[in-house]
Each structure stands twice: as structure tokens, then as C-alpha cells.
Amino acid sequence: MKKLISDLIKKTCENFDVIIDNQDIEIDRPKALDHGDFSTNIALKLSKQLRQKPREIADQFVKFIGSHSLFSQLEIAGPGFINFFLSSEGRVAQLNEIFSKRECYGHNDSGGQQSLQIEFVSANPTGPLHIGHGRGAAIGDCLARIFSANGWRVTKEFYYNDAGAQINNLALSVQARLKNISPNDADFPEDGYRGDYIVDIAESYTQKHSITVDGKIYKASGDIDDLKNIKEFSIAFLRNEQNQDLANFRTTFDVFTLESSFYENDQIKSVVQNIKNNNYTFEKDNALWLKTTEFGDDKDRVMQKSDGSYTYFVPDVVYHKNKWERGFIRVINEQGADHHSTITRVRAGLQALNIGIPKDWPEYVLHQMVTVTKNNEEVKISKRAGSYVTLSDLISEVGCDATRYFLISRKADSQLVFDIDLAKSNSNENPVYYIQYAHARICAVLSQAKQSAQNISVQDIERLTTKNELQLIKKIIEFPDIVLLAATEKSPHYLATYLKDLASDFHSYYNESKFLIDDANLKKSRITLITAIAIVIQNGLSLLGISAPEKM
RNA sequence: CUGCCCGUAGCUCAACUGGAUAGAGCAACGGCCUUCUAAGCCGUAGGUUACAGGUUCGAUUCCUGUCGGGCAGGCCA
Structure with missing residues (x-):
């Protein structure tokens, strides 16, 4: 149109x-x-x-x-x-599209079936997922659904930083617990993780449990001195726990990539060598530097430290070279905004490779911090201190649907306050129920009308003339624009806002008009309209990974 | 000190990316269930869009500056 x-x-x-x-x-x-x-x-x-x-x-x-x-x-x-x-002919044409496309209404092929990767969550396997990861998971997963609906072939990917110093801290922390050293003791590792979950890992390790992650089995030997085994088991334990939390959050991944895999086959070495050959490096203070200032950074950065090890962003560059070689036209990285300084470095490293990667590749969606309040007080999220709100707590207390909705309903680049008490005690007042309720109400009417959504045909809708009816028609034919907008702006919250508005229009209509009436013609027209609304709500919620119950 | 993000009703947030009268939800007040689900609806009240300039037919949106909050700025990740 x-x-x-x-x-x-x-x-x-x-x-x-x-x-x-x-x-x-x-x-x-x-x-x-x-x-x-x-x-x-x-x-x-x-x-x-x-x-x-x-x-x-x-x-x-x-x-x-x-x-x-x-x-x-x-x-x-x-x-x-x-x-x-x-005109009403114009309206009929639009409504016909809804009924002919059904669960695909609103979708388009603007992506031309090109391949796009979205990397999100990518939490370090050093602790349970917290609410901040939840925001990343919700935004990333919704983006994946949205881009699929816009005709992209989407790969969802999770990257584990399983090779850095913090992993050693994890292993040492578990080992300390195995030796009954508590976080308050002077012997506890200085940069160790102090949360209670470390005790859970230690217990599981003592009981010689086996854990399967991504098709591989990890068995605990129970040997307190076998730091390598402790490390591998701890990572497996936490990855397994994270995956379960994510599954409970209706978030799944197609590919898991481990940072440690890039240390095999000298991959890092050869990337660094290539950058060296392209003259984008220099040596100073016994270290190897990358000239990131040639790509917009405000100072140059160390790539290889004087002790021979690489700085954290070097494996990131290798990883993104790997993504490029896998043929992704677009890559979107969803991350917390506290990592924004890596953007320039990763892009600079990729440019320095000189292999034809566009300057603005990959793309980034950064979400701002989530502040948690409980009893009107801010709960500090600190993994090392062991006090934080886990995603798993949140899902069991607030529910998956409401948590997802809450975390994507605001634009990513503004900070958001998650009030635990409000979400828990007043969960009925959560906006997501408002949308689901509109859907459930329509389903109730349709079932009483003995009207299956399958045999609706849009015919004469000239009888739909009230302000609410015209407003609703206008609203539902706008839906495809919103699906497109959410993708071009990489912002799922447009859908959340849209659905809330649509539900609001419907609730007004519901209170104003009756559907099961004697006037057969008018009844048919109204049933047609609300069936179309139900289709749009279902499609919209589905793009957000939220259920559309028929009864509430 | 420098870079990025934010500042909108008492609180939490929108505003279709520069459009027409800045909108919702909580909280406050007043109404609506004998009738398809009241997890709902209708109404009242609440605003100098942090502040000051600029750009143009038109600014919450773009530019400059100031103030305030957050996050980064390491041979930590």
C-alpha cells in the first residue's frame, strides 16, 4: 500500500x-x-x-x-x-492479507534470505546468569526472531571466554572451597569468586558427577589437587547451568564457540603475524602494539604483552575473522554497554587484516545496565561478592513471559530499573498480561461463537464504522511496518509498545461493543475483525518469544 | 581530564527517527459487572520535554555549550 x-x-x-x-x-x-x-x-x-x-x-x-x-x-x-x-474496498484488501498470510502476516523478505549472525549473552562461565544477562538474552533472542521474520537466515551464537585469567580464578576458588577455605579466610584467592554457587560446584565435584555440555561429557575425578580437572569440570558445570537457565527463558543457540578453540592450531599467532605484515603494529616497551589510532581510536593498544601472552581483544579479532570467513553478510553483537570500548579495537584489528571487511562490520547493539531494587533499596550486582539477582530466580518468581516483556519493552540504550517487589507482588499488573488478556478474551468470544479462525472470509465490512472499529483496522494493517521497523532499528521494543497499544484499543472496543448479537451481518463483520486482531497479537507475541494463551 | 549512553507527569517508561493537540502504566480522585473473561473500561488531575542558544515551514528528536546521572578509558577481562 x-x-x-x-x-x-x-x-x-x-x-x-x-x-x-x-x-x-x-x-x-x-x-x-x-x-x-x-x-x-x-x-x-x-x-x-x-x-x-x-x-x-x-x-x-x-x-x-x-x-x-x-x-x-x-x-x-x-x-x-x-x-x-x-475506502472499504481498500480495507478489505488489507484484511484479506491478514487471513491469507495468517501466522506469516507481517513478515517480509527484505533480508533476501542472506545470512546474518547474532551473537548474544556470551557470558563468561564463571557464575550463574544475572538479570543483566537476561536483558541481553531477551533482546538478542527477540532480534533473532525479528530478523527471521524479515527474511534473514539467522544464526544465534554464544561465545564463551573460557581461556582467560578469570577462569583460573574460578578453578582456584573451587579448589579453595574443596579445601574448606572460606571467602573470609586470608588464604582464599584474592580475586576469587565468593558466591555460594562455588560451594555447589565443589560438592558436585566431590561426588564425582558427570556433566554433558554441547555433546561432550565432563567427569569430576574428585581429586582436590587436580586443578586442570577442577577447571574443566567447573566450566562444564556452569555452562550447563547457564544453558538450563536460558532454556527456561526460551532462549536457545545454534552455535557455541569457545575462546579456547582459537588457541589451537596457532590461529592467534597467524592473525597477529598478518597484521604485523601489513605494518599496523610497532614494538614498544617490550610489547607489540596495534596502531588502532589509524582506525579512529584515541590511543594505540597493546596486542601482545611483554610476557608473550595476548591481550583480551586479540582472540576477539580472531573470532570475528572466523565469523567473516563463515560468510555472514551481517553480524550483530548484542552486549552490555560496559564493553563498548572493545568495538573500536575489534574493528581496527579486522581492518588491519586488510581482507575486505567493511569498516562498520560487525554491528553492535549495546544495552545499558539494569538496576535492581528490592524493598526500595538498590541491590548491588557483584559476582565476586556473591550478591546478585540471578536470571533463574527472576524467572521462577516473575515468570518467563513477564520477565521477557519487561526486559525488551524499553529501548536498549536507556538504563532500566527492575523493581523485584513490584514484579513479584503485583505480577498481575504487569503489562504483558494486558496483551495476553486481550488475546484470551477474543478466543473466548470465538469459541462461544463456534467460529473457527480457519473459515473466516473477509467480505463486506462496511458495517464496521465506529471510531474503535476504524481505529483497530488502521492499527492492525500497520503491523507489517512495525515488524520492519523493529529490524531496521534493531529495536524489539517497538513491537512491545505496538502490542500494548493494540491491546488497549481492543479492550476499549470490547467494553463498548458486543459481538454475539442477533444482527447476523454485523456479527460476522465484528467476528472477522477480532479474529484478525487475534492473529496480529499472536504473531507479535511470537516475535517476542511470549506465549499467547487462549484462556487466562 | 577524554570518549560513549541517558535526562520527558510524583515513580517506571513511550513518542513510528524531523511532523499535526508530547502519550501509556503505576500512585491519587470519581464512575461502570443480572448481559461474550472487571487481569477490563470511562472520566478528572498531573508537563516551560534538565537549562541556554542555533539550524528550518516545523525540534522531545539534529548541532554547539552548560548542568546532572551512568559506563568506559589496564601489558585486567
Whole structure:
């Protein structure tokens, strides 16, 4: 429909010999009902070029376009907007699309089935997942669903930093617990992890448990002095726990990549050598530096320390080279904003390889911190101190649906406050129930109408004339735009906001109008409308990984 | 000191990326269940969009500066 309108405008411009950019044609969905179903600001934009008043230009456009069967009228409003009002034929055409596409309504093929990877969560295997990881999981998983719906072939990936110093700290912490050294003792590792979960790992280790992760079996020997075994078992234990938490959060991954795998076969060495050969390095103070300043950084960074080991971002560069070689046209990394400084370094490293990677590859979605409050006090999230709110606690207390909704309903780059007490005690007031309730209400009506969603046919909907009805029709035919917007802006929260608005419009309608009425014709029209609404709510919730119950 | 993010109703947040009268939910007040699910609806009240300039037909949105909050700035990860 938008395409149709912009073609009409293009044709008009050609007729008047006006030269325009395709980008200059903006088709909007006005928020006010009496501003029509679509609007364009083309006349305002052309005002300067044509040296005419916007309303005069708009008038010529409207006269040229004339009448069209899909529109009941075109109107010039405000400073010079042209508003398009759908005719009932136009509405029928739009509603037919909903019923013919069903669970695919709203989807598009803008991605052209190209391959896209989204990496998210990527928590270190040094502790349980906390609420911050939950935000990453929710945003990343929703983005994956959204991009699939936009015609991308999506791979969801989790990267484990299982090779750094913090892993040694983990092993040492578990070993200390095995030796009955408590975190308060002076002997406890200085940078050790002090949380109670370390005790759980130690106990499991003592009992010689076996854990299977990603198809591999890890067996605890129970030997207190076997640090290598303690390390491997601890990682397996925590990875397994993280995967379970994520599964309970309806978040799954296609690929798990381990940082340790890049230390095999001299992969890091050869990448560093390539960068060296390309003259993007220099030696200073007995260390090897990367000239990141040539790629926009404010100072150069050490790649290889004087002791011969590599700094943390070097494996990241290798990992991203690996992603590139796997053929991903686009890679989106969802991370906490506290890691934003790595963006420049990773991109710089990839540029220094000189293998044709675009400057702005990979892309990043950064989410800001989640603050947790309980009893009106902030709960500090500190893994080392052992006090934090785990994702698993949150899911069991608040529920998967509500937690997911809450964590994606705000844009990623603003900080959010998660009030545990509110989420727990007043869980019925959580907005997600509001949306699900609208769906459940429709299902109840349909079941009493003995109306299966399968045999609806859109026919005459001229009887749908109330303000609520027109508003709802306008809203549901807007859905495909929102799906596209959420992808282009990499922002799932647009869907959350949209669904809440749609549910609100429906609840108003529900209170105003009855559906199971004697007037068979009107009844049929209304049933058609609410069935379409149910389809849209289902599709929208599905893109957010939230269930759409038929009864509540 | 430098870079990035944020600042909107008492609180938590939106605002279709520059559009028309800045909107929801909590909290407050007043109404609506004999009728398809009241986890709902309707109404009242609540705003100098942190502040000061600039850009233009038009700014919560873009630019500059100031103030305030957060996060980074390591041969830690």
C-alpha cells in the first residue's frame, strides 16, 4: 500500500517535471484517526524547491491523483500534509492479507534470505546468569526472531571466554572451597569468586558427577589437587547451568564457540603475524602494539604483552575473522554497554587484516545496565561478592513471559530499573498480561461463537464504522511496518509498545461493543475483525518469544 | 581530564527517527459487572520535554555549550 502511494506521488512529480529523490517520499501512518490511514509530507518538502506554498502544491497533487478505488478521499491538512483515507474496498484488501498470510502476516523478505549472525549473552562461565544477562538474552533472542521474520537466515551464537585469567580464578576458588577455605579466610584467592554457587560446584565435584555440555561429557575425578580437572569440570558445570537457565527463558543457540578453540592450531599467532605484515603494529616497551589510532581510536593498544601472552581483544579479532570467513553478510553483537570500548579495537584489528571487511562490520547493539531494587533499596550486582539477582530466580518468581516483556519493552540504550517487589507482588499488573488478556478474551468470544479462525472470509465490512472499529483496522494493517521497523532499528521494543497499544484499543472496543448479537451481518463483520486482531497479537507475541494463551 | 549512553507527569517508561493537540502504566480522585473473561473500561488531575542558544515551514528528536546521572578509558577481562 505504501508502495502504491509512493508510486502515485512519483508519477505526479514526473507529470509536473519535478525532480525528486526516492528518499524524499515519506509515507507516514498518522496517529490521529481523523488524519487518515496514510499521509505524506511531500508538499512541505518541495515547498522550497518550487517556491510555492505547501498547501498549493498539495492541492495540485490531490487534483492530479484524482480518485482511486482503494481510497475514499484525499485531504489536505495542517501546513500541507496530504492524508489518504482507505475506502472499504481498500480495507478489505488489507484484511484479506491478514487471513491469507495468517501466522506469516507481517513478515517480509527484505533480508533476501542472506545470512546474518547474532551473537548474544556470551557470558563468561564463571557464575550463574544475572538479570543483566537476561536483558541481553531477551533482546538478542527477540532480534533473532525479528530478523527471521524479515527474511534473514539467522544464526544465534554464544561465545564463551573460557581461556582467560578469570577462569583460573574460578578453578582456584573451587579448589579453595574443596579445601574448606572460606571467602573470609586470608588464604582464599584474592580475586576469587565468593558466591555460594562455588560451594555447589565443589560438592558436585566431590561426588564425582558427570556433566554433558554441547555433546561432550565432563567427569569430576574428585581429586582436590587436580586443578586442570577442577577447571574443566567447573566450566562444564556452569555452562550447563547457564544453558538450563536460558532454556527456561526460551532462549536457545545454534552455535557455541569457545575462546579456547582459537588457541589451537596457532590461529592467534597467524592473525597477529598478518597484521604485523601489513605494518599496523610497532614494538614498544617490550610489547607489540596495534596502531588502532589509524582506525579512529584515541590511543594505540597493546596486542601482545611483554610476557608473550595476548591481550583480551586479540582472540576477539580472531573470532570475528572466523565469523567473516563463515560468510555472514551481517553480524550483530548484542552486549552490555560496559564493553563498548572493545568495538573500536575489534574493528581496527579486522581492518588491519586488510581482507575486505567493511569498516562498520560487525554491528553492535549495546544495552545499558539494569538496576535492581528490592524493598526500595538498590541491590548491588557483584559476582565476586556473591550478591546478585540471578536470571533463574527472576524467572521462577516473575515468570518467563513477564520477565521477557519487561526486559525488551524499553529501548536498549536507556538504563532500566527492575523493581523485584513490584514484579513479584503485583505480577498481575504487569503489562504483558494486558496483551495476553486481550488475546484470551477474543478466543473466548470465538469459541462461544463456534467460529473457527480457519473459515473466516473477509467480505463486506462496511458495517464496521465506529471510531474503535476504524481505529483497530488502521492499527492492525500497520503491523507489517512495525515488524520492519523493529529490524531496521534493531529495536524489539517497538513491537512491545505496538502490542500494548493494540491491546488497549481492543479492550476499549470490547467494553463498548458486543459481538454475539442477533444482527447476523454485523456479527460476522465484528467476528472477522477480532479474529484478525487475534492473529496480529499472536504473531507479535511470537516475535517476542511470549506465549499467547487462549484462556487466562 | 577524554570518549560513549541517558535526562520527558510524583515513580517506571513511550513518542513510528524531523511532523499535526508530547502519550501509556503505576500512585491519587470519581464512575461502570443480572448481559461474550472487571487481569477490563470511562472520566478528572498531573508537563516551560534538565537549562541556554542555533539550524528550518516545523525540534522531545539534529548541532554547539552548560548542568546532572551512568559506563568506559589496564601489558585486567
